[in-house]
Amino acid sequence: MSKRGWIIYNGNLYTKKFAEQIKWLRKTAETFDFEIDVIANNQLLVAMEEGCARILTEKQKPDFVFFWDKDLFLARQLEEQGVRLFNPAKAIEICDDKALTYLQLANHGIRMPKTIIAPKVFVSLEDDSHLGQVIEILSFPMVIKETFGSFGEQVYLIKNEQQLRQKAKELQHKPHLFQEYIASSYGRDVRLNVVGDRVVAAMLRKSDQDFRANVTAGGKMYRYQPTEEEEKLAVRCSQIVGADFAGVDLLFGENDEPILCEINSNAHFKNIYDCTGVDITKDMMAFIKETITE
Numbered sequence: 001m002s003k004r005g006w007i008i009y010n011g012n013l014y015t016k017k018f019a020e021q022i023k024w025l026r027k028t029a030e031t032f033d034f035e036i037d038v039i040a041n042n043q044l045l046v047a048m049e050e051g052c053a054r055i056l057t058e059k060q061k062p063d064f065v066f067f068w069d070k071d072l073f074l075a076r077q078l079e080e081q082g083v084r085l086f087n088p089a090k091a092i093e094i095c096d097d098k099a100l101t102y103l104q105l106a107n108h109g110i111r112m113p114k115t116i117i118a119p120k121v122f123v124s125l126e127d128d129s130h131l132g133q134v135i136e137i138l139s140f141p142m143v144i145k146e147t148f149g150s151f152g153e154q155v156y157l158i159k160n161e162q163q164l165r166q167k168a169k170e171l172q173h174k175p176h177l178f179q180e181y182i183a184s185s186y187g188r189d190v191r192l193n194v195v196g197d198r199v200v201a202a203m204l205r206k207s208d209q210d211f212r213a214n215v216t217a218g219g220k221m222y223r224y225q226p227t228e229e230e231e232k233l234a235v236r237c238s239q240i241v242g243a244d245f246a247g248v249d250l251l252f253g254e255n256d257e258p259i260l261c262e263i264n265s266n267a268h269f270k271n272i273y274d275c276t277g278v279d280i281t282k283d284m285m286a287f288i289k290e291t292i293t294e
């Protein structure tokens with residue numbers, strides 16, 4: 001009997017780019033003989049009444065969910081009800097929050113830029129004395145990242161104390177972190193797509209106009225044959241955060257040694273396909289099939 005799956009996406013982020021990829025996911029899933037429902041997160045409200053939590057839907061519980069969103073309340077409630085999520089809620093939570101990602105990985109000896117998490121501010125930033133320690137440890141230039149962000153849009157290069165103070169003030173109510181700037185990686189990073197314990201596709205991204213290599217920030221994509229060390233690091237990182245699928249970004253150290261930059265639990269698959277011709281949705285659906293029929 002064919003297995004039933006839901007593809008969950010964000011109902012408030014339904015751009016052309018998302019719509020196209022969701023259609024693509026469904027098509028691939030159907031070639032694996034899955035019976036698929038595509039559902040927006042805002043059509044699945046989590047409600048508490050009469051002493052228990054449930055999801056407001058008439059639909060029957062699926063065998064799995066391809067959770068292509070970051071709505072953690074919904075993700076957790078689905079798991080609470082016994083549904084297998086790809087990726088699991090915990091992995092999505094860790095990857096979505098860069099501070100959580102680095103903390104989780106640091107305890108496993110993963111090579112990454114020196115990182116300091118900004119202390120939480122409730123009302124307003126009156127005491128910015130932590131910045132002194134930040135300068136002492138990281139010096140300039142340094143990188144500031146909002147812990148929630150993508151496409152490089154919430155990543156800043158900070159060149160001096162004035163910029164640091166200004167950015168710290170600006171971000172006082174947004175969780176952020178300070179990070180060592182890896183100069184040897186200027187405008188360059190590698191994206192490795194991991195499925196289970198394998199790297200299924202890789203690309204190099206390069207920009208000559210920005211320290212950020214994101215394609216949205218002007219980076220160009222190139223086919224790339226990762227080294228064994230890079231592959232091992234990517235798979236290990238994906239496993240440590242508990243992801244089934246991950247887009248792992250690596251920076252280049254001074255001797256080209258790989259340095260973990262970030263892990264995406266909801267990596268897009270269009271760019272990697274355009275660059276390499278590898279359709280990672282097939283690997284992902286094959287992995288789901290293997291996992292749920294075990």
Ligand SMILES: Nc1ncnc2c1ncn2[C@@H]1O[C@H](COP(=O)(O)OP(=O)(O)O)[C@@H](O)[C@H]1O
Pocket residue numbers: 113143145149150151152153154155179180181182183185186187188189211212213214249251261262
């Ligand atoms: N510590 C760093 N040193 C140098 N470059 C960095 C550093 N961190 C990030 N970058 C560059 O900025 C880009 C965006 O950072 P990243 O952490 O991946 O955020 P996002 O989630 O927005 O993609 C990276 O792809 C990389 O090119």
Ligand SMILES: [Mg+2]
Pocket residue numbers: 151152214249262
């Ligand atoms: Mg990135």
